[in-house]
Structure formats: C-alpha cells, structure tokens
Amino acid sequence: MRYLLQRLGHAFFLLIGVSILSFLFTTLAPGTYFDEMRLNPQIAPEMVAALRAQYGVDKPLPVRYASWLNSVFHGEMGFSFAYNSPVAPLLLVRARNTLLLTITATLLAWAISLPLGVWSAERLGRLPDRLLSWGTAALMVIPDLALALGLLVFAVRSGWFPTGGMASVDFETLSPLNKLRDLVLHMILPVTALVLSALPLLVRHVRAAVADVLSAPFLLAAVGHGIPRRTLLYRYALPAAANPLISLFGFSVGALLSGSLLVEVVMSWPGLGPLLMEAILSRDLYVVVGGILFSTLFLVGGNLLADLLLFWADPRIRTESGAR
C-alpha cells in the first residue's frame, strides 16, 4: 500500500514538473498568437493590446503559471486562442480518440508478442526461431513513417480500408452495430501501423526473457515431473520471466504514444497529434502545453499500471514495502 502511495506521489510530482518544464519552454517562443493578429490590418492595435491584457500574455512567467494552475483546478487548463474556448474540453475529445488507438494497439501488440516470443524461445536457434528473428529485424529497420505511409499506399491501392479519419461521412445515420463496424474499419489501418512498429521489440524481449528462464533448473525438474508443455511454458516459465517484461510494458506505452502521434497525423485520425500540430503552427500556446501534459499523463499512467502489475506479480516487492 505504502509502495503504491509512494508511486502515486511520484507520478504527481512528475506531472507538476513537466508542466513547469513546458511553461519554461514557452518563454523560448519568439512570438505569440497575437503577433500574427497585429499584422492583420482589419484588427485595430488597441484591440490586440486589449486581448493581450485580457489573456495575460504580458505578465511574468510565475504569474502566468499560477493562473494556469488555477484554471487547471477549474477544469479548463487555460484558454485556446484559436478555438476561443477552454482547452480541457477540446483536449478531452482528442485524448479519448488517442487513448482508443493506443490502448487497442498496446493490448493487441502484447497479445501477439507474448505467445510469439514464448513460441520462439521454445525453439531457440532452430529454423522457426531464426525466421522469426529475421522477421522482427526486418520490421525494425523499416522506419515508422515509411510503415505508416506504406500501409496508406496499400489501402488506397487496394481500396479495402478507409484511408483517413475516424468515421464515414454517413456515420450519424448508421445503426449502433454498423457504427461499431465503421469505427473498427477505420481503426484497422492506424492500429496495424502501431502494432507493427511496436511488435519487434516486444517479441525480442519476451523471447530473451523466456529463453533465460527455460534453462533454469526448476523447469528441468518440472519437465521431469511430466508437467504438460503448455502448462510448463505459460504457468511456470512465463511468470518467472515476467519481471523485466512488466517494466517493458511501461516503456511500450510511451513508445506507442509517440508512434501514435505520427500515425494520427499521417492517417488523419482525430487524436491529440493533429490538434498539437495545428496548435504548434498557430502558436496556440495553452493547447500545446495541454497536449504535452495529457501525453505525460498517459505515459505516467502506463508506468503506474506497470508498477501495480509488478506489485501484484513480484512477492519480493510486496514484502519489502510491507516490512518497511
């Protein structure tokens, strides 16, 4: 319990730290959203000055940070100049879409890589194992960008999948079941791109971890007891190899978030990625800060989940924190 509270507190301070860091970045910015407004002859200079004062862009950094924190606690997270609305509701919709993509991809990637890695570790050094190693190496050397674009080219030329967005034009008129079908169809391409980019690393780690355990004496003893192969692999070997893999889980969430940023922009999935791009180009400061903060929140959440899993899977951590 204490361990978990400690991790939670740690995560909280990390978030505060990242928000301060991203505010420090904003001071690097050479211009604000209003600079372009000033160039517009149709907007009076007094108007721009009034807007600047209203949004407090001229105030010193600590003041701006304090007022931003205040707005976070009111559930607004600052104000988007371009959308003329609080940032939080804007981000929430996008964040939901990003989460939908990343969670699906994470689950799918692990669901594929666990059996594949175990299967490969069992056949260590034999032909299927070597073929799989070649396959993962091949996937590794294809740049993520090329992978996403390649899938897009494939989809366009085959015409099997929708090539962008999250819903068809007539989405609202569909029955619930068809809505789900439409969503899944739109998800196939981005999720495939994400899974393929994350898969090689996961498979390799699972394989190495399980292969390490497979040569342990206790497994030899288990074989001697005549325990069936499947039970041996999944009930004995995999839990023993779980420790490094759980740490990898937190890491994979981060990698998939980064990957999803790119995939979203390339495949015009309405997630945080395209919003962030737009905000960067129009210097919509608080949207950028908010987007970064949300991505950190997800990553920290993933790591927290990994900590929880570790707590559950590894008795050493439980007893250690209980004894203290």
Next chain:
Amino acid sequence: MIVRRAFTRWLVALAVLHGIVVCAGFFAPYDPVEQDRKNPYLPPMRLHLADAHGHLHARAFVYSLKLREGSFDQYEEDTTEPHPVKFFLRGARYRLLGFLPCQMRLFGVENARIYLLGTDAYGRDQLSRLLFGGQVSLLAGLLGAGITLLIGLSVGSVAGYFGGWRDSLLMRVAELFLALPWLYLLFALRAFLPLAVGPLKAFFLIIAVIGAVGWARPARLVRGVVLSAKERDFVRAARGFGATNRYLLRRHILPQTSSVLLTQAAILIPQYVLAEMTLSFLGLGVPEPVPSWGNLLSSLQQYSVLVSYWWMYLPTVVMVPFFLGYLGLASSLQERGETYKIEGRSVGSLT
C-alpha cells in the same frame, strides 16, 4: 572474435553507404533542385536490354517517356529512340564534398534525361533528391547524436562523480525528460522555436532540438558507469596519490564510458535521422527546395499523390539499408558488451 568481425562488417557496410551519400554529386545524375517543368510526376524509367523490335543491346538503355494521347498525366514509353546508359560522363557542374569542382557523373544518358526513381511535382529527379537529402538527414542524425552524447556525458559524469545534491537534482530532471513520450517532447521543443526560417538556420535549429531531446537515457547510463568506475582500485590509488578531480575524470573515469557511448551512438543516430524525417515530413524541419528524407516524402500527405503516383514512396526502400546498417552495428556492439548465452548458444541481442 566472431562478434568483432560482425562489428567490422557492419561498420564497413555503413561507411560505403555514407560514402555514396557524401559523394552524392557523383552518384546522382542531376542537381537536386534542377527542375524539368515539362515532366512532372514522371514514373520511374525502366532499364531495357531488348528494344521494341526484339533486338538485344549490349548496353542497357531507357526510353524517354511521353504523354499518352488524350491524357494529361499518363505517360508511355517513346520507343522510337533508345537512350543507352553511359557511365562516367560529363554532366552538370557540382562541387564534390562541397568544395572540389567536378563534372564527372557516375551515369547518365545523352540527349535525353534519365529518371530511375521518377520525378516529383516540379519534375525534379527523385534519385538525386534522395541522395542529396541523405546528406541533410544523416548529418542531422550524426550531429544530433553528438550533442546528445555530449550532454549525456557531462550530466552523467557530474551526477555520478560528485553525487550528493547535484546527483539528485540532475537525475530528477532526467526523470522529467523520460516521463515525456519522446516525439511529444520533440514537438514541444520545436513548437516554441521560430517556424519560418531559412534552410541553414532551420537545419541547425532542428539539430539542436533533436540533440536536446534524448540526453536523459545516456546520462543515466554514463552515471552508472561512473559510479562503479570511481570505486575501482586503480582510481582510488590515483586519488590517493593526489590526483585532482579533473585528472581522474579525464584520465581514468571517462575513458571507461566509451563503450556505453559507442553503443548509444549506434542506437541514437538512426533514431535521430528518423526524428529529422518526421519533423521535415510534417513541415517543421528543413524547408523546400533543400531536399531531406522527410520532405521528400511529404508529398505523400496529399491523397491524389497516394492514389496516382505510387513511386513517390520508393525512396523509403532505399533508406532501409541505412537503418539496417545501424541496427546491425548496435546489436554487434551490444553483443560484445553482454551476450545472452543459453546452453552455449548466443540468443542474440535486444535492440
């Protein structure tokens, strides 16, 4: 020994690939910004040995492409005149390595133009742009990795060697940087820097941004090495003889981090080339008309290009060997460090 040989092999392969890119002027048939406005989106030309009449030629040749009758974007081969591919012929002037004035090109055709990877919207040769773009992208990766390793080395050694409050402060900051997904961090840094700048300034800007993103992981690794190195007997002996901190760090401790730094470099460089590609692809990096691997692909963001001009995707195929080389180098280096041995067999390394 085998590991050593693998390392050398990958290094040689990479050196050859980079040599081609460095001498892009020689290997590319044309200048990367030279436009052939009459031939936009030309598909890749095919190399032939047999002509339309069934005659075999000793020298490979190409046909010029002409618009198919009644269409405005469909090309067909003009089979009246074959253009043999000549080697080592005189082409447009260029400067090899940036200063040697040269005219010799590896290959080309006379009285026509050869586009082995097709052309882009302005009729620029994709192959030439790919080779010259490699200069920008690979240099960005190399310099970015250099900056990262420099920051990582100084932060890691200060944290590891001096310890105390410096250590905790630096490692907390490193944790912050690790808590952000790296692409978001890259975007965040890029977001607050000027957007519309000249090519050269943009190039150095993104190198700085890319280099500043990834320092946390190498810093942690260096810190670990320094922590164990400073307690080794010969270091303690040197300290006992009155060696100063500076001398100890430079002479005894930092040399021990070299293998970690080398491995990190092999991992970071391709990752940073990819980062540059991503930024330029999205229009946040090196601007046109200067080619880079990222903005070479950026036309694929248009649906019409995806549908009609599939060869705009071809450059990615040529990029793969570079990434393969770095992956091979990184894994051979890691294997040298820690070999996962099971029943005497090497399982290979994880990258």
